[in-house]
Amino acid sequence: MLSAYCQIKTFSQIKKTIKEWCVIFCKINSGAISGICAYPVSVEADIGNGLPNFSMVGLLSSEVKESRERVRSAIRNSGFVVPPKRITINLSPADIRKEGSYFDLPIAVGILVSLGIVPRENVQDTMFAGELSLDGTLKGVNGILSITLLAKELGIPRIIVPQGNAKEGAAVRGVDVIGAGSLKETVAMLNNPEMAYPEAFDCVTSLDPLKNEYGLEFADICGQETAKRAVEIAVAGMHNILMIGPPGSGKSMIANCMPTIFPEMTYEEIIEITRIYSTMGLMEKQNMIRNHPFRAPHHTITAQALVGGGRIPKPGEVTLAHKGMLFLDELPEYSRSALETLRQPLEDQKVNIARDKASHEFPADFMLAAAMNPCPCGYYPDKARCSCTQYNINKYSEKIRGPLLDRIDICIYMNPVKINLLQKDGRTASSAEMKSRIEKAREMQRMRYEDTGICFNSRLKASYIKEYCPVPENCQKLLSDSYERLGLSARAYHKIVKVARTIADLDGETEIRREHILEAIAYRNTIKEKGL
Amino acid sequence: MTEEEYWFWLCTTRNMWQGKIDRLIKKFMTPERIFHAKPKQLAETKGINASDIKELLETGKQRDVTLELNKLDKRGISFIYYGNKLFPEKLYNLYDKPYGLFVKGRLPDPDKAAVAMVGARECSSYGKEIAGAIAGQLGRNGVQIISGLARGIDAYSQMGAISGGGTCFGILGCGIDICYPRENIDLYVDTIKCGGIISEYPPGVRPAAWQFPHRNRLISALCDKLVIVEAKEKSGSFITVEHALEQGKDVFAIPGRITDPLSAGCNRLIREGAQILTNINDLYGNMGCEPSVIQEKKMISLEKDFEVVYSNVDLVPKNIGQISKECGFNIRKTTEILVELELTGFIYEPIKTYYSRKL
Numbered sequence: 048m049l050s051a052y053c054q055i056k057t058f059s060q061i062k063k064t065i066k067e068w069c070v071i072f073c074k075i076n077s078g079a080i081s082g083i084c085a086y087p088v089s090v091e092a093d094i095g096n097g098l099p100n101f102s103m104v105g106l107l108s109s110e111v112k113e114s115r116e117r118v119r120s121a122i123r124n125s126g127f128v129v130p131p132k133r134i135t136i137n138l139s140p141a142d143i144r145k146e147g148s149y150f151d152l153p154i155a156v157g158i159l160v161s162l163g164i165v166p167r168e169n170v171q172d173t174m175f176a177g178e179l180s181l182d183g184t185l186k187g188v189n190g191i192l193s194i195t196l197l198a199k200e201l202g203i204p205r206i207i208v209p210q211g212n213a214k215e216g217a218a219v220r221g222v223d224v225i226g227a228g229s230l231k232e233t234v235a236m237l238n239n240p241e242m243a244y245p246e247a248f249d250c251v252t253s254l255d256p257l258k259n260e261y262g263l264e265f266a267d268i269c270g271q272e273t274a275k276r277a278v279e280i281a282v283a284g285m286h287n288i289l290m291i292g293p294p295g296s297g298k299s300m301i302a303n304c305m306p307t308i309f310p311e312m313t314y315e316e317i318i319e320i321t322r323i324y325s326t327m328g329l330m331e332k333q334n335m336i337r338n339h340p341f342r343a344p345h346h347t348i349t350a351q352a353l354v355g356g357g358r359i360p361k362p363g364e365v366t367l368a369h370k371g372m373l374f375l376d377e378l379p380e381y382s383r384s385a386l387e388t389l390r391q392p393l394e395d396q397k398v399n400i401a402r403d404k405a406s407h408e409f410p411a412d413f414m415l416a417a418a419m420n421p422c423p424c425g426y427y428p429d430k431a432r433c434s435c436t437q438y439n440i441n442k443y444s445e446k447i448r449g450p451l452l453d454r455i456d457i458c459i460y461m462n463p464v465k466i467n468l469l470q471k472d473g474r475t476a477s478s479a480e481m482k483s484r485i486e487k488a489r490e491m492q493r494m495r496y497e498d499t500g501i502c503f504n505s506r507l508k509a510s511y512i513k514e515y516c517p518v519p520e521n522c523q524k525l526l527s528d529s530y531e532r533l534g535l536s537a538r539a540y541h542k543i544v545k546v547a548r549t550i551a552d553l554d555g556e557t558e559i560r561r562e563h564i565l566e567a568i569a570y571r572n573t574i575k576e577k578g579l
Numbered sequence: 580m581t582e583e584e585y586w587f588w589l590c591t592t593r594n595m596w597q598g599k600i601d602r603l604i605k606k607f608m609t610p611e612r613i614f615h616a617k618p619k620q621l622a623e624t625k626g627i628n629a630s631d632i633k634e635l636l637e638t639g640k641q642r643d644v645t646l647e648l649n650k651l652d653k654r655g656i657s658f659i660y661y662g663n664k665l666f667p668e669k670l671y672n673l674y675d676k677p678y679g680l681f682v683k684g685r686l687p688d689p690d691k692a693a694v695a696m697v698g699a700r701e702c703s704s705y706g707k708e709i710a711g712a713i714a715g716q717l718g719r720n721g722v723q724i725i726s727g728l729a730r731g732i733d734a735y736s737q738m739g740a741i742s743g744g745g746t747c748f749g750i751l752g753c754g755i756d757i758c759y760p761r762e763n764i765d766l767y768v769d770t771i772k773c774g775g776i777i778s779e780y781p782p783g784v785r786p787a788a789w790q791f792p793h794r795n796r797l798i799s800a801l802c803d804k805l806v807i808v809e810a811k812e813k814s815g816s817f818i819t820v821e822h823a824l825e826q827g828k829d830v831f832a833i834p835g836r837i838t839d840p841l842s843a844g845c846n847r848l849i850r851e852g853a854q855i856l857t858n859i860n861d862l863y864g865n866m867g868c869e870p871s872v873i874q875e876k877k878m879i880s881l882e883k884d885f886e887v888v889y890s891n892v893d894l895v896p897k898n899i900g901q902i903s904k905e906c907g908f909n910i911r912k913t914t915e916i917l918v919e920l921e922l923t924g925f926i927y928e929p930i931k932t933y934y935s936r937k938l
Contacts, residue, residue, distance in 0.1 A: 272900050272903065272910045273910055273932055428704065428929070428930050428933075430702070431839070431840045433701075436701060437700075438730075441762070458931055460898070462901075529918075569914045570932075573928075573931060
């Protein structure tokens with residue numbers, strides 16, 4: 048309160064100004080983030096008579112309470128005067144705990160409206176979010192995309208956000224997103240609507256064409272043709288894949304190349320993924336996330352970090368890998384509890400995290416790529432180098448439990464490439480070629496599953512398989528033969544049909560043929576039946 | 580007490596291993612006399628110490644041997660002592676013969692030929708396939724397979740014999756009621772059904788490192804011919820070979836590539852004069868047993884492309900990528916043909932995406 052007094056010199060001046068202040072109540076639209084979704088918060092400001100005081104209520108966390116000091120300084124340093132009155136701010140709904148620094152701007156605007164500096168009608172159809180600096184400049188916050196989406200949902204036509212977040216918010220079509228550099232600029236825009244022009248940005252057309260930012264691509268990989276083919280099938284149908292091989296056989300290299308063959312993202316996918324990354328504060332100066340995520344957490348990761356958790360649940364790696372790929376290198380080294388938690392996301396493509404305050408649902412529609420050594424020393428089945436006993440090898444493969452293995456459709460064994468292959472200048476498929484084939488296969492899947500809500504062959508439930516992946520008469524015998532000869536389980540049967548469907552899609556075939564099934568059999572996951 | 584009970588008492592006394600029994604028997608001639616011997620007489624025997632005397636005379640005499648034998652009988656374990664009519668003839672002449680055998684199932688038929696198959700525990704898939712194929716064919720022709728129920732070659736030989744409908748016997752290096760290694764439990768049960776499990780150690784004796792080389796002399800003694808499937812340069816299989824040579828048995832070794840460490844031992848045996856086993860019929864000579872079923876070699880003509888791929892598949896597992904390079908087809912075509920061949924039973928997939936010929 049002291050600062051407000053300092054600006055006003057004499058008692059008569061105070062009396063005069065108080066008369067001029069129209070003491071009113073006002074309400075400002077804002078939003079906050081819970082999980083990855085935004086919920087509406089209305090910031091109510093009231094200036095009344097009484098002992099000079101500035102109080103804030105509404106179940107606030109300490110970062111929100113501290114906004115009182117920021118707002119007061121920011122208003123003063125923007126050239127406005129905070130009067131010695133009783134200022135009350137309420138953040139409603141009052142029973143949800145408010146977190147984050149989104150409320151600085153709406154609180155400041157609320158006070159200014161109550162003071163009559165900004166006409167009340169100018170803020171009615173506007174949402175505000177942003178953090179204030181003491182000098183009145185606006186700083187970017189996390190999760191603007193979610194809040195803009197909330198504005199669209201609530202039918203609020205315009206939102207004022209910090210300049211740094213404007214492009215991100217503008218990706219939402221149908222809401223005018225206005226970027227402001229400071230509180231002063233915000234006030235100017237509110238008072239002179241012609242100054243406020245929305246950010247013109249479209250995340251699909253406005254950005255430069257995508258570059259390969261991974262530095263690696265499949266044309267650089269010599270040999271490993273089997274692995275490359277398996278990976279192409281896996282990405283085309285979003286089948287989970289397991290790569291087994293000794294150290295140095297190129298498992299990680301193949302995995303690192305995999306993002307380069309994911310098809311370009313659609314607008315909806317960009318919004319969905321950016322929303323997650325934005326709320327997590329992982330945007331790293333990008334305006335939008337335009338590449339399919341590639342997450343490769345270290346094997347010391349905890350179960351909570353993998354699927355999400357915490358007192359106030361935060362999304363984990365599976366959610367960050369949404370619409371992309373989760374790569375688990377050295378799979379048996381992950382803790383049992385962490386791997387067990389993968390069951391639900393792999394089955395339902397989402398994660399439910401329940402805490403005493405609320406239950407959150409995070410999307411987790413990712414493709415799992417895992418890599419592991421065939422035995423503790425890494426060289427099995429090369430008996431000349433492997434020193435492990437069969438018992439240890441079995442023990443090693445048992446670290447990956449059956450339910451997880453059941454969700455892996457494709458399995459390959461990789462061998463180190465011979466030196467003469469590395470030197471040979473052979474022609475091998477590039478990422479671009481593989482990507483164009485995958486895009487076609489994805490298109491076929493999209494058309495086939497148009498109204499079912501399924502996007503990929505791997506997501507087909509058993510009940511859909513008969514309908515969408517009919518196996519022609521002449522192939523039925525092949526499948527029943529392999530069922531007997533190779534000891535397939537019923538689950539393996541479904542997996543083979545799904546993978547065969549993807550191979551047929553890659554060929555552009557509407558019907559599954561014998562060769563598709565044969566290839567699918569070759570890449571089936573046999574660890575559960577036969578061990579490593 | 581009957582003769583059997585005296586023998587049982589002696590053989591199951593704690594720490595009474597074969598060497599000590601041997602010395603006692605040489606001195607006292609029968610276990611009955613040992614039972615009634617004075618402590619002073621026992622103490623004069625070399626290798627018998629005070630605690631052994633205590634075990635024999637004090638603890639030993641309190642035992643109800645009849646009840647113990649009955650209990651064993653109920654568990655399906657029979658005790659066969661030296662001198663019993665069932666005691667294998669082949670063991671009588673052994674200088675370090677066991678004086679009591681514990682048997683689950685039955686003993687090898689002395690009128691039928693028996694081949695012992697041993698080799699590396701950590702064998703390759705080549706060894707696994709060969710062991711299974713040879714044992715299977717011998718089993719079909721009525722030859723008994725004897726092995727040590729260990730991991731690797733031992734187990735695969737016995738499995739081969741069982742799947743070929745033959746008989747097989749496992750000689751253990753621990754108590755008969757202990758399945759070591761544990762993962763062989765299925766094989767342990769099957770072996771009892773299709774032959775028998777034999778041990779010179781009383782029930783309950785834990786596996787110990789020294790007992791395994793010791794039991795190898797029984798493996799070689801009970802067989803007519805010994806086959807070493809795979810062995811490294813330094814291998815426990817050589818102990819069996821030495822015993823077999825002392826006992827005058829034929830030793831066969833399966834040759835391997837000179838670059839394979841797992842075949843180095845076999846190749847050395849061949850250089851040192853062991854017989855080379857390149858054809859299963861080599862084994863039948865001098866055994867009083869001829870192959871009753873002469874296996875016709877499968878001569879099925881394959882399609883040209885299939886033939887090309889098949890000819891590039893080896894007994895040593897090969898990766899799809901390598902096969903495709905060698906036969907000049909692309910990955911897809913090679914994969915498809917390989918799976919077709921697998922389904923027809925010509926080849927198999929020992930490791931994921933690796934294929935190998937079936938014998």
